[in-house]
Amino acid sequence: MTILWTACAFLSGSLMFSYWLGRMGRHNLKYVGDGNPGALNLWKAAGYQLGLAGIILDFLKGYLILGWIFGFNLEHTRVQGYAIIPIALAPVFGHAFSPFLKGKGGKAIAVTFGVWSALTRFEASLALAIILAVGMAAAKLLARGRPTSPEADGLQVAFGMLLLGIYLYLGGYRNAILWVWLGNFALISFKHRKELAFFLKKKHAEPGGE
Numbered sequence: 001m002t003i004l005w006t007a008c009a010f011l012s013g014s015l016m017f018s019y020w021l022g023r024m025g026r027h028n029l030k031y032v033g034d035g036n037p038g039a040l041n042l043w044k045a046a047g048y049q050l051g052l053a054g055i056i057l058d059f060l061k062g063y064l065i066l067g068w069i070f071g072f073n074l075e076h077t078r079v080q081g082y083a084i085i086p087i088a089l090a091p092v093f094g095h096a097f098s099p100f101l102k103g104k105g106g107k108a109i110a111v112t113f114g115v116w117s118a119l120t121r122f123e124a125s126l127a128l129a130i131i132l133a134v135g136m137a138a139a140k141l142l143a144r145g146r147p148t149s150p151e152a153d154g155l156q157v158a159f160g161m162l163l164l165g166i167y168l169y170l171g172g173y174r175n176a177i178l179w180v181w182l183g184n185f186a187l188i189s190f191k192h193r194k195e196l197a198f199f200l201k202k203k204h205a206e207p208g209g210e
């Protein structure tokens with residue numbers, strides 16, 4: 001059953017709603033902004049109505065499938081022990097490596113919120129949203145109101161996910177949930193590898209850098 005549920009969750013995550021909404025509005029998100037087939041670029045290309053629809057649908061494809069499989073309550077779920085790990089990670093991997101885009105999916109931020117909403121009844125998603133909002137406000141202050149770079153945004157997302165892991169650990173979440181977080185964190189870092197590499201290179205290029 002675990003394999004079947006994992007396959008269903010992967011298929012749900014691989015549905016590229018933002019990308020398809022963009023195509024319906026004659027926008028190819030591969031050529032918008034950073035080329036990510038996600039809701040932010042849909043918003044930029046087609047406006048806030050479609051952008052919001054993209055965010056909601058990309059969120060729901062993680063939330064609803066896991067809610068259905070886990071029964072919207074992880075304390076009394078029919079899925080036992082570590083079986084939740086592949087199932088919970090499947091929507092995120094589905095979006096990141098969608099077969100509908102020949103394996104080149106998106107950065108998986110919106111679906112990550114859906115997954116953590118289903119796993120923790122919104123608690124971890126709220127924590128992540130607050131972490132990212134505080135990070136964005138701090139970055140805006142540092143940039144003195146100028147728009148932040150895509151590299152800085154990517155660093156913030158990866159760092160936010162790292163802080164979410166600390167939050168889950170301190171919150172006493174069980175090992176299986178912490179493994180889900182580790183997989184999600186690794187994937188988000190991988191999908192932002194160019195942005196992270198930019199900062200690593202910059203540090204090495206600085207006088208005194210190794």
Ligand SMILES: O=P(O)(O)OC[C@H](O)CO
Pocket residue numbers: 036037038039040041058105106107108109110111
């Ligand atoms: O991470 P995605 O692919 O869900 O896209 C969402 C937003 O565009 C984040 O930048």
